[in-house]
Amino acid sequence: MNKEEILSSEQGKCLGCGGNLIFCPPTQDLCCEKCSKHYEIINDNKVEIHSLYEKSKLTKTDDFQEVNKLFKCPNCGANIVLNQFEIAKKCPYCGTSLVIEDRVMQNQNPDACIPFAFDEREAGEYFVKNVKKNFFVPNKFKKNIPENKIHGIYIPAFGFDAKTVSSYRGRLYNEHTHTDSNGHSHTTRSYFSVSGTHNDFFEDVIVECSSKMTQTEIEGVIPYNCEKKKAYKNSYIMGYSVEHYNETVEASIPKYKSIVDDYIRRNILRKYSYDGVDYLNVSTSYSDEKYKYYLLPIYRFEYKYKNKDYSTYMNGQTGKIDNNVPKSKLKIALTILIPLLIILLFIILGHIN
Numbered sequence: 216m217n218k219e220e221i222l223s224s225e226q227g228k229c230l231g232c233g234g235n236l237i238f239c240p241p242t243q244d245l246c247c248e249k250c251s252k253h254y255e256i257i258n259d260n261k262v263e264i265h266s267l268y269e270k271s272k273l274t275k276t277d278d279f280q281e282v283n284k285l286f287k288c289p290n291c292g293a294n295i296v297l298n299q300f301e302i303a304k305k306c307p308y309c310g311t312s313l314v315i316e317d318r319v320m321q322n323q324n325p326d327a328c329i330p331f332a333f334d335e336r337e338a339g340e341y342f343v344k345n346v347k348k349n350f351f352v353p354n355k356f357k358k359n360i361p362e363n364k365i366h367g368i369y370i371p372a373f374g375f376d377a378k379t380v381s382s383y384r385g386r387l388y389n390e391h392t393h394t395d396s397n398g399h400s401h402t403t404r405s406y407f408s409v410s411g412t413h414n415d416f417f418e419d420v421i422v423e424c425s426s427k428m429t430q431t432e433i434e435g436v437i438p439y440n441c442e443k444k445k446a447y448k449n450s451y452i453m454g455y456s457v458e459h460y461n462e463t464v465e466a467s468i469p470k471y472k473s474i475v476d477d478y479i480r481r482n483i484l485r486k487y488s489y490d491g492v493d494y495l496n497v498s499t500s501y502s503d504e505k506y507k508y509y510l511l512p513i514y515r516f517e518y519k520y521k522n523k524d525y526s527t528y529m530n531g532q533t534g535k536i537d538n539n540v541p542k543s544k545l546k547i548a549l550t551i552l553i554p555l556l557i558i559l560l561f562i563i564l565g566h567i568n
């Protein structure tokens with residue numbers, strides 16, 4: 216690519232025909248909406264990582280604040296970013312026309328982004344495939360999937376890194392069942408104490424900082440392969456909606472620590488063979504805490520089924536969808552009832568013998 220072409224693609228316009236350039240997932244470059252000419256995205260891929268308690272958090276990423284504008288949805292309150300060539304836009308969450316926000320954009324710029332790996336058409340195909348292999352989705356829905364609206368949105372999240380040292384002390388147990396001379400079964404527990412030190416290392420623990428998406432919703436579509444992250448460039452968001460962060464990194468610290476604490480507990484317990492936990496006290500010290508501000512790709516599917524509104528989220532990198540899909544009450548009831556019936560049958564058979 217020559218200098219003139221790079222300059223033109225940075226300005227979001229096609230050198231050949233003046234058309235708007237949009238990010239093209241299949242080729243991971245920019246493509247002209249009018250004449251389909253492709254432009255490479257130049258990226259040295261140096262992602263800035265911030266120390267968690269540092270004062271200055273400003274990242275110089277592609278003049279994010281100068282080029283883009285912050286819009287506020289008057290209906291649902293989402294902070295939506297519009298890039299330089301978008302003049303009017305509807306809120307990707309609720310469809311309301313957006314109004315420009317007077318407030319200066321919050322001063323933290325995205326450090327990294329995971330670009331969309333496939334386009335809307337492919338997202339639609341993945342949605343159908345995912346739904347069809349989900350046992351709990353009603354057959355009626357699988358046969359006639361309702362028309363849906365697809366929105367590609369980059370949602371804001373923080374990725375936290377940390378080293379941890381934990382000391383722990385607890386009591387676990389194993390259960391033993393034996394049958395006495397009268398044929399009655401008894402269960403006894405044998406307890407054993409555990410204690411020690413556990414070292415761990417965490418990278419890119421994802422905490423959403425969106426005003427619209429909840430941590431439960433994002434956990435429905437993670438993991439993202441963060442190794443494929445790119446240093447943020449405006450080129451990746453062209454043609455897509457972007458939500459700017461609504462919660463600060465400070466406000467997200469307790470959430471990340473509770474996720475890490477859960478992992479630590481699980482990793483400690485994995486060292487032992489046991490049937491149950493009586494108690495486990497863990498005390499952890501954190502060091503080398505860092506974070507990045509990420510934009511993560513999400514496709515959101517909106518549709519109606521039996522007069523109920525659904526919105527299903529899909530990971531824009533892997534195609535994984537969350538569990539917010541129509542479910543058959545009959546199929547759920549059957550999966551609970553059948554094992555119970557089998558147990559009942561065994562008990563009855565036991566008494567007959």
Ligand SMILES: [Zn+2]
Nearest residue numbers: 229232247250
């Ligand atoms: Zn063109």
Ligand SMILES: [Zn+2]
Nearest residue numbers: 288291306309
């Ligand atoms: Zn809205």
